[in-house]
Structures are given as structure tokens and as C-alpha cells.
Amino acid sequence: MCGIAGILNLQSGAPVRTPELAAMLDPLASRGPDGRGTYLEEPEQLGLAHARLSIIDLAGGAQPIHNEDRSIWVVFNGEIFNYVELRAELEKAGHRFYTHTDTEVIVHLYEEHGLRFVEQLNGQFAIALWDKPQRRLVLARDRAGILPLFHARDGGRLVFASEVKSLLRGLSSRPQLNRAALDQVFTFWSTVGATTLFEGVEQLPPGHLLVAEDGRVRIERYWDWMFREPGDYRRGRVAELGRELHDLLLDATRIRLRADVPVGAYLSGGLDSTALVALMCEGGVKPNTFSLAFTDPALDESEHQLAAAAHFGVNHRTIRVDTDHIRDGFVRTVWRAETPFLRCAPIPLMALSGLAHRSDCKVVMTGEGADEVFGGYDLFKEAKIRRFWARRPDSVWRPRLLQRLYPYLDITAARGQAYSEAFFGAGLAGVGSPFFAHEPRWKTTAQGKALFSQETRERINGQEPVAAFAGTLPAALGTWDPFNQAQYVEAKTLLAGYLLSTQGDRMLMANSVEGRFPYLDHRVIEFANALDPRLKMRVLNEKYLLKRALGPQLPPGIAARKKQPYRSPDSKAFEGEGMGFVEDALAESSVRRAGYFDPQRVQLLWRKVRAGRAVSYKDSMTFTGVLSTQVWHSLFVEGVTPGVLGK
Numbered sequence: 001m002c003g004i005a006g007i008l009n010l011q012s013g014a015p016v017r018t019p020e021l022a023a024m025l026d027p028l029a030s031r032g033p034d035g036r037g038t039y040l041e042e043p044e045q046l047g048l049a050h051a052r053l054s055i056i057d058l059a060g061g062a063q064p065i066h067n068e069d070r071s072i073w074v075v076f077n078g079e080i081f082n083y084v085e086l087r088a089e090l091e092k093a094g095h096r097f098y099t100h101t102d103t104e105v106i107v108h109l110y111e112e113h114g115l116r117f118v119e120q121l122n123g124q125f126a127i128a129l130w131d132k133p134q135r136r137l138v139l140a141r142d143r144a145g146i147l148p149l150f151h152a153r154d155g156g157r158l159v160f161a162s163e164v165k166s167l168l169r170g171l172s173s174r175p176q177l178n179r180a181a182l183d184q185v186f187t188f189w190s191t192v193g194a195t196t197l198f199e200g201v202e203q204l205p206p207g208h209l210l211v212a213e214d215g216r217v218r219i220e221r222y223w224d225w226m227f228r229e230p231g232d233y234r235r236g237r238v239a240e241l242g243r244e245l246h247d248l249l250l251d252a253t254r255i256r257l258r259a260d261v262p263v264g265a266y267l268s269g270g271l272d273s274t275a276l277v278a279l280m281c282e283g284g285v286k287p288n289t290f291s292l293a294f295t296d297p298a299l300d301e302s303e304h305q306l307a308a309a310a311h312f313g314v315n316h317r318t319i320r321v322d323t324d325h326i327r328d329g330f331v332r333t334v335w336r337a338e339t340p341f342l343r344c345a346p347i348p349l350m351a352l353s354g355l356a357h358r359s360d361c362k363v364v365m366t367g368e369g370a371d372e373v374f375g376g377y378d379l380f381k382e383a384k385i386r387r388f389w390a391r392r393p394d395s396v397w398r399p400r401l402l403q404r405l406y407p408y409l410d411i412t413a414a415r416g417q418a419y420s421e422a423f424f425g426a427g428l429a430g431v432g433s434p435f436f437a438h439e440p441r442w443k444t445t446a447q448g449k450a451l452f453s454q455e456t457r458e459r460i461n462g463q464e465p466v467a468a469f470a471g472t473l474p475a476a477l478g479t480w481d482p483f484n485q486a487q488y489v490e491a492k493t494l495l496a497g498y499l500l501s502t503q504g505d506r507m508l509m510a511n512s513v514e515g516r517f518p519y520l521d522h523r524v525i526e527f528a529n530a531l532d533p534r535l536k537m538r539v540l541n542e543k544y545l546l547k548r549a550l551g552p553q554l555p556p557g558i559a560a561r562k563k564q565p566y567r568s569p570d571s572k573a574f575e576g577e578g579m580g581f582v583e584d585a586l587a588e589s590s591v592r593r594a595g596y597f598d599p600q601r602v603q604l605l606w607r608k609v610r611a612g613r614a615v616s617y618k619d620s621m622t623f624t625g626v627l628s629t630q631v632w633h634s635l636f637v638e639g640v641t642p643g644v645l646g647k
Contacts, residue, residue, distance in 0.1 A: 001147070001505070001514040002063070003028030003051040003162040004075040006128050007170055008137050010215045011156035015044035020170060025051050027165035031077070031509045039064040039073050041130065046137065048128055050075040053512055055259050055363060056083075061101030068096050071132045072107040077162050078125035078147050079516070080105055081255040086120060110138075115209060118222050122255065122521065126162060126204075136213040143223045144369065144520040145206030145496035148505060152201045158212055164198055164338045168636075173200070175636050177629075179459040182340070182596065186448050186625060187465045189342050190497025193472060194219075197339050197632065206496050223522065224474065225491045226529060227484040233532040241535065242549040245527065249549070252521035253279040256365065263516070264288040264361040266352065267316065268566065269304030271543065271550075271559060272367030272376075276518060278553040280365065281312055288315045290356050290364065292348050295322040299567050304558070311555035319355045321348040326573035330627070331581055335635055335642040336510040337502045340628035342445065342621040345568045350507040357511040368504060369519035372495045373528045374543040375487060375536040376563060383437035383486055384540065390431045434477055435466060437486035438493070442466065448622035451601045469493070483533035571620040574627075575612045581645050582606075585630040594633040597626055 005024040007016045021038045032051025039048040050063040056079070066073050080086070083102035086109065091097065095108040102123075109117035110129060115138065118127075124146035129138040139160060141149045150167050151160040159170040168175055176199040184191045194202040204210055207223035228234075234241070253276065257263050265280060267273050267289040280287050289309055293302040302318060309316035329347040337346060356364055371377050430436055452460075472492075477485055500517075508515045518524070528536070531545065538544040542563065551559035574582055584590060586606045591599040608614045609623050634640045 001031060001055075001079075001509055002053050002077045003031030003166065003509075004077045004126060004128055004149075005049040005161040005166050005170070006075065006137075006159075007047050008158045008212055009045040009156060010153075010158055010212060010217070013156045016040060016047035017044065018047070021047045021049040024161060024166045024169045025049050027169065028162060030512050031162060033512050035062055037063050037075075039075075039130075041073075041132065046130060048073060048075045048130060053362065053514060055079065055261055055514060057099055057101035058260050060099045061103060063103060065099065065101070065103045065107060067107040067111060072110055073130045073132070074103065074106050074110075075128050076103045076106060076125060077149075078123055078127075078142065079256075079258075079514070080121050080123040080125065081258060081521075082122040084258070115211065116222075118209065122523070124517065124520075128160060134213060136211065139204055139210040139212075141204045141206055141208055143207045143522045144491075144500065144517070144525070146500050146505065146515075146517060146520065148501060149204045150196065150201055151204060151210065152198075153217075158217060164196065164201055164636075167201060168198075175199070175201075177596065177633065177637065179456050179596070180463045180465075182456070182629065183449070183460050183463065184465045185340055185342070186452075187442050187446050188469075188493045188497065189445065190339065190493065190502065192465075192469055192493055192497055198636070225488050225525065226474070226476065227480045227488065228530050229479045230481055230532075234527075234530040238535070238545065238548060241531070242545055245524075245545060245549040248521075248524055248527055249275075249518060250279050250282060252518040252524055253365070254283045256516040256518055256521075257283060257285055259363050261362045262288065262360075263363045263365065264290060264356060264359075265365040266367070267291050267305050267308055268367065269301040269308055269558075270367070270561065270563060271547065271554070272370035272519065274308045274554055274558050275546070275550040276365050276367050277308065277312055277314065278550065279518070281314075282553070286312065286314050287365070288317070288359060288361055290352055290359070290361070291316065291318045292352050293318050293320045294348075294568070295320060296569060299569070301564060304561070308555050308558065317355060317359055319348075319351055321351060321568065323569050323573035325351055326569050327579070327582075331631055331635075331642050331645050332510070333507070334628050334631045336506045338506070338632075338636070339502060340625055340632050341498075341502050342448070342625045342628075343568070344570045344573065344624055345566060346503045346507050348568050349503055350510050353508045353511040353513040356513045361513065363514045363516060364508075366504075366515050366517055367519065368499055368515075369495065369517050370543065370546065371563075372487060372491050373519055373525055374546045375483060375533070376543045377490070378563070378565070379437050379441065379490075380483060380486060380537055381540050381542065382440070383482070384537070386436070387431055387482070434473060434482075434485040435470075435489060436482065438489055444618055445621060447618050448625050451597045451605065451622060451626060453595055453598050455595050456597070481533050483537065484529070487529075571609050571614045571623045572612075574609050574623070576610060579610075581631070582627060584645075585627060585634065590630060590634075594630060594637075596629055596633070602626055 028051040034054040035052040037050045064073050080102040083105045086105045090108045125142045126147040126149035127140040154171045161167040178199045181191045181195045181197045210219050265287040291305040294300040326344050333347045535545045547559045588599045591602050
């Protein structure tokens with residue numbers, strides 16, 4: 001991974017200067033600690049900048065990279081995993097290479113295929129390519145949205161960068177919060193599509209290109225999560241499809257082992273990460289593995305992590321997280337994420353990447369994406385149960401289904417039964433909606449909007465985030481199975497906006513560590529999307545085919561383990577007095593000055609948290625969201641440095 005930035009004069013304007021580019025690179029230091037490079041296009045109408053984390057061709061891969069006659073230039077954040085095969089094809093076609101890096105295949109692919117070059121790439125990437133003869137700038141983002149890329153217009157300029165902190169260095173205006181984006185965060189846990197928290201700043205959506213030429217800018221999609229209609233599913237025996245999936249994942253893992261530095265792995269103790277370690281070992285690599293442990297036994301999975309590490313005989317390291325870690329890392333996490341968040345889960349993940357960094361590990365494999373691709377989340381099960389309830393409202397199977405889904409729930413207790421029926425019985429009239437699986441959680445999350453100020457409500461002005469998101473859905477979605485509809489929604493909301501960004505790239509790159517995601521190889525996604533959903537969830541057995549494909553390679557009990565969602569301490573970390581930055585951020589004067597929330601309501605919630613009475617999921621999410629928004633305001637709008645705020 002690296003950091004990229006740049007400026008293009010769409011119209012005649014002030015020349016782009018090297019000091020501007022250097023200033024934009026400064027905030028990207030953790031993304032690229034191993035070197036910097038710039039390119040200026042005469043008469044200084046375009047500038048490209050790059051901060052490098054060296055992974056491939058350590059000595060000769062400095063960017064920007066150019067083609068043979070220096071007419072095509074590129075800066076690139078990410079990895080092209082099939083570069084070996086692409087290079088061989090391009091050399092046969094007559095192209096000459098001057099490095100051994102994966103970056104150089106991009107310029108030659110563009111020469112061969114034009115804008116369709118991205119279709120040849122198997123990788124994770126944010127690309128800025130300059131076509132000098134055509135006076136064309138091309139920005140590209142990978143299919144799943146693993147790597148970020150932001151852009152904004154500033155007068156006649158187009159400014160872009162890997163992070164907004166960098167982008168802001170190239171803009172003349174001060175940042176302001178986009179209230180409609182805040183509304184999205186308090187619905188989906190993140191912004192969606194092109195929206196960001198920063199007014200006037202957009203992100204390039206996953207699977208899209210931005211093309212700037214002749215003074216105009218257009219954005220076009222080159223890939224999307226698409227599913228087949230029920231009559232067109234892939235057919236075959238489970239055993240045969242399982243072998244095909246195994247071989248595909250093995251190859252996805254094999255090409256992601258390409259690096260001139262060691263490749264480690266995150267090991268949670270669940271199916272997905274353990275299977276990746278098995279695939280790495282099958283490919284001839286015994287990785288160093290890294291895990292999170294928690295002092296709270298309800299959150300801790302270290303027993304399973306240690307069992308998996310022992311099974312594979314790998315060198316394993318663990319970092320143990322408590323509430324002190326949550327408090328101490330909160331401000332830095334907001335700074336790195338550049339967005340508010342409703343859970344403190346990103347904070348331990350930044351500590352985990354720090355452990356990898358201190359262990360001299362620059363690259364880690366992670367199991368992120370398997371739940372989206374193969375339907376592993378509880379919400380897919382919950383939706384199935386709720387659909388059954390809608391069809392059979394008087395069924396005696398209701399309690400048994402609840403017990404199967406949540407064996408820890410005391411369904412004989414009136415309170416537990418009432419809660420379950422309130423949750424699972426909610427919104428049954430909307431069974432035909434593509435959002436049926438997500439609406440209970442979105443509604444729970446949205447309860448935090450009760451703390452929005454009147455000004456925020458007026459600024460939002462009726463822009464309902466779910467309705468706006470509905471307008472972006474593909475026309476074919478109505479022909480898909482409801483399970484696949486839910487997968488699509490999950491990929492476009494939680495995966496791209498939160499898991500791969502706030503919890504993913506930002507927490508990894510805070511410590512100069514690159515994450516790789518074999519389950520998000522586009523070939524794996526396309527294979528899974530072609531399957532009958534019953535191969536992903538068999539009754540209530542999630543990730544059925546994945547378990548069949550990889551289960552025999554796993555330690556006893558791992559494949560059969562009930563999925564334990566990753567959680568961390570949240571509002572509990574802020575109980576008691578003497579919270580320093582928290583008290584400053586949530587002071588009535590601070591809340592009033594920012595203007596996003598109602599000061600009195602915030603004070604009531606803060607007193608509840610301090611007293612240890614914020615025991616509900618809703619209260620905890622709302623508190624974390626309010627606090628992280630207030631910290632965001634101090635950092636980005638008021639310009640307070642993280643070190644000062646965190647004292």
C-alpha cells in the first residue's frame with residue numbers, strides 16, 4: 001500500500017507547484033514511509049505525487065512510473081496480484097519494462113486496452129494515470145473498494161488523494177461537515193456511494209473510473225456485484241463445487257503471497273481467518289500470525305486462536321486489549337478514520353496492526369469479505385426467520401427457531417420472548433423490500449438521531465438516507481433471490497464504507513501495514529454470486545459451501561463453531577470520572593459550538609454513561625457516535641492536533 005495525491009488544472013489556472021504536492025504528501029507519511037516521488041506536467045498543469053510503502057521491487061519500484069516514451073505516467077496505491085502473468089503477455093506484445101514492480105504493468109495495459117485496462121487487473125488499487133498525448137487523467141478504484149480515493153473541485157482544479165487529510169492541503173476552503181452524510185452514518189454505520197463527511201469532497205465509488213479530459217469530468221462504472229436469476233444458477237454436485245471453490249481460493253491466496261517481504265496473517269480463531277492460514281500453509285508458507293485478545297471474557301476468542309496456531313505450527317503473537325486501550329486510542333482512531341463511528345471496534349484493530357508493525361511485518365492476510373461473499377452474518381439468518389414468521393404467523397416453530405439462532409437466549413423468559421418478537425416481528429409487512437434483512441438494524445441505529453440538533457434536522461431537510469440509497473440500486477435487483485438482494489446491500493453499505501475503510505485500510509495503514517483479502521478476489525465474488533443461495537446458507541447453516549470446501553483442512557471444531565461477531569468494549573470504556581478529552585468534547589459549550597447535536601440530550605446520555613447505566617446497544621452506539629463526531633469536529637473543522645486533543 002502507498003499514498004497518492006495530485007492536482008489537475010481543468011481550466012487555465014495557477015501552475016501546480018512541487019511544494020503543493022509535497023505538502024499533500026506529508027499527511028500520508030504512514031501510508032508511504034519508504035520514499036516519495038512527484039511528476040509535473042509542463043506547463044505545470046498537472047502534478048502527481050506518491051508516498052511509497054515498498055513491498056515489491058524494493059530497490060527499483062519508485063513512483064511515478066512511465067511507459068517507454070514517457071507519454072503515460074502513473075501513481076498507484078495497492079497491489080496488482082496477477083502482474084507476473086500480465087507482464088509476460090505484455091512483453092510478448094513488444095512492451096519493454098525498466099522495473100520489476102507490479103506498477104509498471106498498468107501503463108502498458110493502458111497502452112493496449114485504453115480505459116478497459118482495469119478489467120485485466122486482479123488486485124486492490126487506487127490509480128491515477130496521466131495520458132499526456134490525450135491530456136487525459138484517469139482515476140480508478142478496485143472492484144470491492146479495498147483502497148480509498150477521494151477527489152474534490154476547487155475552482156478550476158481537480159484535487160485527489162488517498163486520504164482527505166492530504167486532499168485538504170490542496171484545497172483553498174476550510175472543511176465543513178456534510179450533515180446528510182452524518183445522517184447516513186447514523187443509519188448505515190458509514191457513508192455510502194460517493195458521499196463523505198466533508199462538504200464538497202467525494203470518494204470514487206468501488207468499481208468506478210473517473211476520467212478528466214477537455215475540461216470535463218465523468219465517472220463511469222466498470223464492475224458491480226451482480227447475481228443471477230434463480231433459473232440461471234450454477235449447477236453441479238456440492239463436492240465438485242466445493243473442490244472448485246477450494247482451488248479458486250488457493251489461487252487467490254497464492255497470488256497474494258507475491259511480495260519481496262514476508263506475508264503474515266490475522267488469526268481471529270473463526271472459520272475465515274483460520275481457513276486462510278490453512279491455504280497459506282498449503283501454498284508452502286507458514287506465516288507469522290497476529291491476534292486480538294480481550295480482558296472481557298465475553299469478547300475474547302484467544303482459546304480458539306491459540307488452538308489454531310498450534311494446529312498449524314505457526315509463530316503466533318497476541319495483543320490483549322482492555323478499556324484503557326479504547327480510551328487511549330479513541331482520538332487517534334478518529335484522526336485516522338476521518339469519520340465518526342458508532343462502535344469502538346476499529347480501535348483494537350489499529351493496535352493489532354501496530355503489533356504486526358513492531359514484529360517487522362509489512363503485509364498481512366485477513367479474512368474480511370467472506371461473510372459478505374458467502375452469507376455469514378446473523379442478519380441473513382434473521383431475515384430467513386422473519387420471512388418464515390411473515391408466511392406462518394401462528395407457527396409453533398417460532399420459539400425453536402429463535403433458540404437455534406441464539407442458543408444463549410432464554411426463550412422461556414417473558415422478557416426474552418418479548419424482545420425476540422419485537423425484533424423478529426418488526427417490519428414483517430415489508431417482506432418484499434430489498435432492505436428487509438437490514439431494516440431492524442438500521443432502525444435501531446437511527447434511534448441515535450434523536451440527539452440531532454434542530455439545525456442538523458433543518459440542514460438535512462428531508463433527505464432520507466434509505467430512500468436515497470434505494471435510488472442507486474440496479475434494475476436487475478428485483479429479479480434476484482432475497483438472500484442475494486441482502487448480500488448486495490451489505491456489500492454496498494457496511495463492507496465498502498465501514499469494514500474495508502474505517503476498520504480496514506485506515507487502521508492498517510496507521511501503522512504502515514498492508515492488508516490483503518483473498519475472499520474479495522473478484523473471481524471468488526463472481527463464483528459465489530452465480531451460486532444457488534442454498535449453497536451459501538443451508539437452512540440456518542451459514543457459509544455452507546465454504547465449510548465443505550475448506551473444513552477438512554481446519555482444526556477440529558473450527559468449521560462447526562457458531563460464528564462469534566467481532567466486538568470490542570464501547571461505552572463501558574468511558575464510565576467514571578476524569579475522562580479528559582471526553583469531558584472537553586461533550587461539554588455543553590463544545591456541543592453547542594459544533595451545532596450537530598442537542599446539548600441537553602448529550603449531557604443526559606453522558607451522565608448515564610458515566611454512571612454505568614448505558615447498558616443498551618442503542619445507548620452505546622449513540623454515545624460512541626456523538627463522541628466520535630465531536631472529536632471529528634475538533635480535529636478537522638477546528639484544526640486541533642490529535643496529540644493536543646488526546647491529552
